Amino acid sequence: MVRLAxxxxxxxxxxxxxxxxxxxxxxxxxxEAVSFRRIAARLDCSYSAxxxxxxxxxxxxxxxxxxxxxxxxxxxxxxxxxxxxxxxxLRMLARAYMxxxxxxPDRYALMFFDIGDDDLDPxxxxxxxxxxALGVCTRVVAAAEKAxxxxxxxxxxxxxxxxxxxxxxxxxxxxGSQFVMGRAYETLAPMMIDTLIAGLKAxxx
Amino acid sequence: MVRLAxxxxxxxxxxxxxxxxxxxxxxxxxxEAVSFRRIAARLDCSYSAxxxxxxxxxxxxxxxxxxxxxxxxxxxxxxxxxxxxxxxxLRMLARAYMxxxxxxPDRYALMFFDIGDDDLDPxxxxxxxxxxALGVCTRVVAAAEKAxxxxxxxxxxxxxxxxxxxxxxxxxxxxGSQFVMGRAYETLAPMMIDTLIAGLKAxxx
DNA sequence: CTATTAACTTAACAGTGTCAACAATTGGTC
DNA sequence: GACCAATTGTTGACACTGTTAAGTTAATAG
Numbered sequence: 001m002v003r004l005a006x007x008x009x010x011x012x013x014x015x016x017x018x019x020x021x022x023x024x025x026x027x028x029x030x031x032e033a034v035s036f037r038r039i040a041a042r043l044d045c046s047y048s049a050x051x052x053x054x055x056x057x058x059x060x061x062x063x064x065x066x067x068x069x070x071x072x073x074x075x076x077x078x079x080x081x082x083x084x085x086x087x088x089x090l091r092m093l094a095r096a097y098m099x100x101x102x103x104x105p106d107r108y109a110l111m112f113f114d115i116g117d118d119d120l121d122p123x124x125x126x127x128x129x130x131x132x133a134l135g136v137c138t139r140v141v142a143a144a145e146k147a148x149x150x151x152x153x154x155x156x157x158x159x160x161x162x163x164x165x166x167x168x169x170x171x172x173x174x175x176g177s178q179f180v181m182g183r184a185y186e187t188l189a190p191m192m193i194d195t196l197i198a199g200l201k202a203x204x205x
Numbered sequence: 206m207v208r209l210a211x212x213x214x215x216x217x218x219x220x221x222x223x224x225x226x227x228x229x230x231x232x233x234x235x236x237e238a239v240s241f242r243r244i245a246a247r248l249d250c251s252y253s254a255x256x257x258x259x260x261x262x263x264x265x266x267x268x269x270x271x272x273x274x275x276x277x278x279x280x281x282x283x284x285x286x287x288x289x290x291x292x293x294x295l296r297m298l299a300r301a302y303m304x305x306x307x308x309x310p311d312r313y314a315l316m317f318f319d320i321g322d323d324d325l326d327p328x329x330x331x332x333x334x335x336x337x338a339l340g341v342c343t344r345v346v347a348a349a350e351k352a353x354x355x356x357x358x359x360x361x362x363x364x365x366x367x368x369x370x371x372x373x374x375x376x377x378x379x380x381g382s383q384f385v386m387g388r389a390y391e392t393l394a395p396m397m398i399d400t401l402i403a404g405l406k407a408x409x410x
Numbered sequence: 411c412t413a414t415t416a417a418c419t420t421a422a423c424a425g426t427g428t429c430a431a432c433a434a435t436t437g438g439t440c
Numbered sequence: 441g442a443c444c445a446a447t448t449g450t451t452g453a454c455a456c457t458g459t460t461a462a463g464t465t466a467a468t469a470g
Binding site for chain 3: 442446448457458459468
């Protein structure tokens, strides 16, 4: 068997370099500034070189999105560390998610908005990053349920979906001021969390 | 004063023709197929002609988005007509919104996803279309509250925001299979509606 | 009929993603 | 050390894109 010119770790390192350059461009000048030409200029290589490491721009953005999901997961993990009660952990987690999204709205938009087709060729890395992020939420919900602080109306996975959907809906409508919010985020965010918790506590009809 | 070559209604008519062509392209081949060149080809005019009616592509897409908001508003209005109880109207309205979004996911994605900057130069037409659509929801929530079917925990406008955020979050995560949904839409959708209603009915803590 | 003016066309610019052909460099084998 | 294969990087090109400027056509007002 013939050895590769670059060892596997070296390839991974170059990928990370390219992603770093792409991320810098993105954070500085937004999604429209992310182009193979500009990335190449930053890395002092030709505009076609990154194609050896990413088959398409979609693939590159997908890798960037996976990074963003790991970032927001970390934000949630950090948030739940400081509180004790599971239901309070859930509150902090949801709040941390929404705060992070509004803190770096462009990054959050990248996670969900600028998408061509995600069904075809789903990146395992991205799927795993999403799964891990949701996992944080699911575990806290399950803990709250086990502690008797949430009724058994719905299973933990479904309940965590509801929280995720509620939080995502709120911040994604807020992010680009895409909606005429008659109410401010600071009042709506705890309202959403409390309403969902109250709804999950309520006995089934 | 000098008369215009086109009367005001004629200008509006031409705008609609351009939007019709753009919409056909969009519905057939997606957002990437919407370009001034392709629109012009469909209208048998030069690729620069539409610039007389839309200052930029963003403005054209904004007009298309306003159309989409009026469309989903109509879907909600149609849905609430068939039920009587306000709380049931609310259920039907939310369900109609989500069903419409999943029925034409690309159109729904256009409404929220493909956006450059919405803050600068906010189109009055789009703002009004959004306001009108939310108004449908707000009125039904207010009616439910007045009928005593919802507690007074939060005001109707805030409550309608919660419904909108919940519904939007659910379908927008579902639309591009952007999330690893461990639970199907058919189970999550009524779950979200019921949980929010139950949460709003619950007494304040 | 003429002059004005709006509607339209053409050409061009500065970008973009993507791919094919070519050069350079590297690493293992004899 | 020399050779060879494979991989990495470069250049050029294609087919697009949004957008603007200059020039053209056509219709209308006086």
